Ligand SMILES: NC(=O)c1ccc[n+]([C@@H]2O[C@H](COP(=O)([O-])OP(=O)(O)OC[C@H]3O[C@@H](n4cnc5c(N)ncnc54)[C@H](O)[C@@H]3O)[C@@H](O)[C@H]2O)c1
């Protein structure tokens with residue numbers, strides 16, 4: 099979902115609702131039937147993400163699952179006059195119904211950070227949550243594209259891959275760690291510093307999703323601007339610490355939820371467009387990769403009818419980015435190994 103689409107949706111009145119899909123080239127009766135399931139839909143990310151996915155005309159059925167609270171969220175969101183039918187599911191006994199037939203499963207289930215914590219401090223709780231939810235995905239919708247938001251992403255994605263391997267359903271093209279928020283932040287911070295229109299800015303962010311493993315490639319930013327080395331270093335650090343900036347500002351009341359919902363909706367929309375055969379859909383994501391010597395790595399990915407169509411290379415890096423790449427590898431390697439070990443214990 100693009101910002102212009104959100105602006106358009108905000109502008110339109112209910113009486114013009116029938117025409118907005120046609121204007122975008124997706125008449126509702128010709129857009130394919132697509133089911134999206136959100137696991138953790140009653141949470142801080144889950145609720146605004148449910149809202150944004152309800153606004154997406156590519157979705158025909160929206161399944162909102164959580165351990166509790168989803169009947170209320172679903173009833174609320176279901177009154178919005180857009181294409182999708184919304185159903186709420188609460189408790190494990192309803193997980194099968196939530197997942198059956200899903201084309202895309204988005205997982206923001208799990209605990210968020212408090213000030214002073216690293217994302218890895220969430221491992222003990224969230225690793226088990228992701229393991230069990232992915233077990234259900236393997237059973238009930240093994241062909242779905244899975245968008246993992248739950249932290250630590252650098253470990254939860256490898257956990258998901260091991261669960262799918264054990265179940266005999268693993269397809270590396272269908273598993274994604276959602277790192278879109280890093281790109282969203284890099285674009286915002288860069289546009290602010292370079293004083294360019296944020297709508298024209300793109301910045302690839304590679305590596306992983308924690309601290310120094312987040313590596314924005316400002317040397318490849320569009321629109322280009324002549325920023326000094328110190329400015330690039332400060333932008334890099336701010337992007338790497340973006341999550342902590344929000345955790346500290348929220349002072350114990352959680353981490354990024356609204357910006358994450360926006361980022362998650364953009365990434366899920368890209369997955370749906372890819373499934374629907376829209377050409378040249380490219381987003382950064384943490385996926386199985388041969389771009390470096392690490393088995394998982396975030397980089398630009400071309401999305402298509404089967405999920406990942408192509409994992410794109412890193413392109414030319416500045417010396418500063420080359421150093422950052424080498425510096426992130428030990429931490430990312432150990433987070434990946436931690437996830438794999440946990441899943442096989
Ligand atoms: N990838 C990213 O860029 C990114 C960004 C922000 C937050 N996160 C992560 O997303 C996760 C969720 O954050 P939040 O702020 O929404 O937290 P939250 O506590 O507000 O919501 C989490 C939700 O998950 C639900 N949940 C817990 N166990 C579950 C289970 N077994 N099945 C289904 N639902 C379950 C909870 O009931 C709750 O509603 C955290 O791990 C956070 O670190 C990731």
Ligand SMILES: O=C(O)C[C@H](O)C(=O)O
Pocket residue numbers: 210211217249279307340341342344345353354
């Ligand atoms: O920082 C966090 O813990 C949440 C998330 O990973 C983020 O980047 O905002």
